[in-house]
Amino acid sequence: MQLSIKHTGERPEGVRNIFLVKETSLLKDFGFNNEALAYVESRVEAKEKLITIQNYNIVYYVRVVADDEYNNKGYEALRKDGATIYSSLKKDKQSGVCIYDLIGDKAATLALNEGVALSSYAFDKYKTDADEEQVKELSIWVASAAINQGDLDELRRLTNAVFITRDLVNEPVSTLDVEELSDRISELGAIHGFDVDIFNKAKLESLKFGGLLGVNKGSIDPPAFHILEWKPESTINEKPVVLVGKGVVFDTGGINLKTPPGSLDDMKADMGGAASVVGAMVAVASNKLPMHVIGLIPATDNRPGGNAIVPGDILTMHNGKTVEVLNTDAEGRLILADALSYSKNYEPELVIDLATLTGSAVMALGQYATVGMGTASDEVFQQLQEAGNCVYERVVQFPFWDEYGDMIKSDIADIKNLGAREAGAITAGKFLSHFVDSPWIHLDIAGPAFVKKDDSYRGSGASGVGVRMLYAFLKNKC
Ligand code: BES
Ligand code: ZN
Ligand code: ZN
Numbered sequence: 001m002q003l004s005i006k007h008t009g010e011r012p013e014g015v016r017n018i019f020l021v022k023e024t025s026l027l028k029d030f031g032f033n034n035e036a037l038a039y040v041e042s043r044v045e046a047k048e049k050l051i052t053i054q055n056y057n058i059v060y061y062v063r064v065v066a067d068d069e070y071n072n073k074g075y076e077a078l079r080k081d082g083a084t085i086y087s088s089l090k091k092d093k094q095s096g097v098c099i100y101d102l103i104g105d106k107a108a109t110l111a112l113n114e115g116v117a118l119s120s121y122a123f124d125k126y127k128t129d130a131d132e133e134q135v136k137e138l139s140i141w142v143a144s145a146a147i148n149q150g151d152l153d154e155l156r157r158l159t160n161a162v163f164i165t166r167d168l169v170n171e172p173v174s175t176l177d178v179e180e181l182s183d184r185i186s187e188l189g190a191i192h193g194f195d196v197d198i199f200n201k202a203k204l205e206s207l208k209f210g211g212l213l214g215v216n217k218g219s220i221d222p223p224a225f226h227i228l229e230w231k232p233e234s235t236i237n238e239k240p241v242v243l244v245g246k247g248v249v250f251d252t253g254g255i256n257l258k259t260p261p262g263s264l265d266d267m268k269a270d271m272g273g274a275a276s277v278v279g280a281m282v283a284v285a286s287n288k289l290p291m292h293v294i295g296l297i298p299a300t301d302n303r304p305g306g307n308a309i310v311p312g313d314i315l316t317m318h319n320g321k322t323v324e325v326l327n328t329d330a331e332g333r334l335i336l337a338d339a340l341s342y343s344k345n346y347e348p349e350l351v352i353d354l355a356t357l358t359g360s361a362v363m364a365l366g367q368y369a370t371v372g373m374g375t376a377s378d379e380v381f382q383q384l385q386e387a388g389n390c391v392y393e394r395v396v397q398f399p400f401w402d403e404y405g406d407m408i409k410s411d412i413a414d415i416k417n418l419g420a421r422e423a424g425a426i427t428a429g430k431f432l433s434h435f436v437d438s439p440w441i442h443l444d445i446a447g448p449a450f451v452k453k454d455d456s457y458r459g460s461g462a463s464g465v466g467v468r469m470l471y472a473f474l475k476n477k478c
Contacts, residue, residue: 082115165279169462218308247274247299254328276466360424
């Protein structure tokens with residue numbers, strides 16, 4: 001979708017109109033006659049918030065913003081109404097819409113705008129019978145005294161970053177193998193101005209990335225480790241923030257092969273963490289945040305094969321610790337461990353990893369939240385959670401007590417890659433903690449990263465979760 005978002009002081013012609021209002025009487029100035037106003041009033045009486053007025057082919061949407069909606073929950077309702085409006089535009093093959101902010105509120109207007117913009121995504125490149133007349137361009141105009149073009153450019157770039165993440169996740173492994181992922185990351189670095197360095201298999205062997213190489217043993221494609229770096233001259237943080245993303249381009253489970261029905265269906269999305277890190281880097285770089293941010297992405301597929309690792313194998317990881325592999329399907333933690341260990345080279349202020357790591361996280365919270373845990377201070381956790389609440393990519397902090405760490409002790413190696421059936425998301429996090437010394441937050445996005453059921457402006461399939469939250473967090477403002 002080609003998306004443009006432009007500020008306007010005029011009334012663009014030939015587009016649909018959305019009015020954000022507190023007082024419906026203001027609509028008079030926009031040509032609403034008494035009959036139309038009476039209708040709007042009756043809908044308001046009936047507690048309807050999003051009102052559609054249709055007169056032949058002229059359609060107006062009126063959204064009444066109540067006094068108690070100027071908060072995170074209210075803004076989320078506006079994003080969702082943006083999605084409802086987008087469905088209506090799509091159905092009627094409309095490619096333009098103008099939002100009139102008659103309440104003078106920046107956050108509310110941007111939220112509605114964001115809902116429309118994020119809803120315009122579709123992964124339809126493989127549909128050969130795509131309706132010829134399907135709208136491929138969307139122009140959003142915004143008439144608001146509270147907003148300038150810079151705000152809208154930022155929103156468009158952020159939306160674009162979310163779409164990049166969704167595209168990467170939705171692409172099947174037959175197209176997006178490790179090599180293609182590397183190519184796309186390099187291309188995005190060149191476009192948006194962040195540096196990209198990629199370690200090949202030989203380099204990983206010399207650096208003793210035992211976890212990543214171990215998982216890769218069953219594969220016919222070599223692994224790769226990507227380093228993305230954004231460090232503008234205006235950088236304000238002395239030490240970088242490092243983002244680490246799980247890049248398993250397909251997870252069959254390996255020798256502990258996943259068993260159908262269902263368990264393999266969405267495993268092209270097992271690089272969701274990697275894709276969110278790429279999207280976050282694009283968002284940060286394209287909006288030129290004055291922050292030193294590094295992205296680390298270990299990538300491989302996880303397959304059975306003649307030489308694949310098997311239960312009982314012991315791997316020596318990048319930091320020298322030994323791991324008894326008791327389940328080859330617990331591969332994400334093995335590749336993340338090396339990346340976390342490598343992050344020490346940057347002496348980071350904070351490390352955040354994102355990973356579709358456990359079914360346990362899905363069972364605990366479903367698609368509506370990310371499981372978080374780690375060693376960062378309460379203050380930093382709170383800041384991240386606030387950013388998450390703001391963009392409605394919410395994080396629930398799980399306990400990280402020592403007792404959970406006891407569950408992954410091994411009899412013959414330093415630790416094992418498998419805990420018990422209980423608390424699987426936490427024991428996976430405890431495993432990772434053996435490889436990171438810096439303040440660190442682990443985000444298990446297995447629930448929200450990829451969903452079957454259409455979820456408003458998040459759509460179905462890849463949601464792009466993490467990008468908007470990380471951007472809000474890094475910008476320290478939402
Ligand atoms: N990629 C999966 C986790 C996952 C499951 C993501 C469902 C999205 C949806 C991960 O590699 C995995 O297989 N985890 C196992 C670990 C277990 C063997 C300890 C799990 O959670 O079942
Ligand atoms: Zn797995
Ligand atoms: Zn996995």
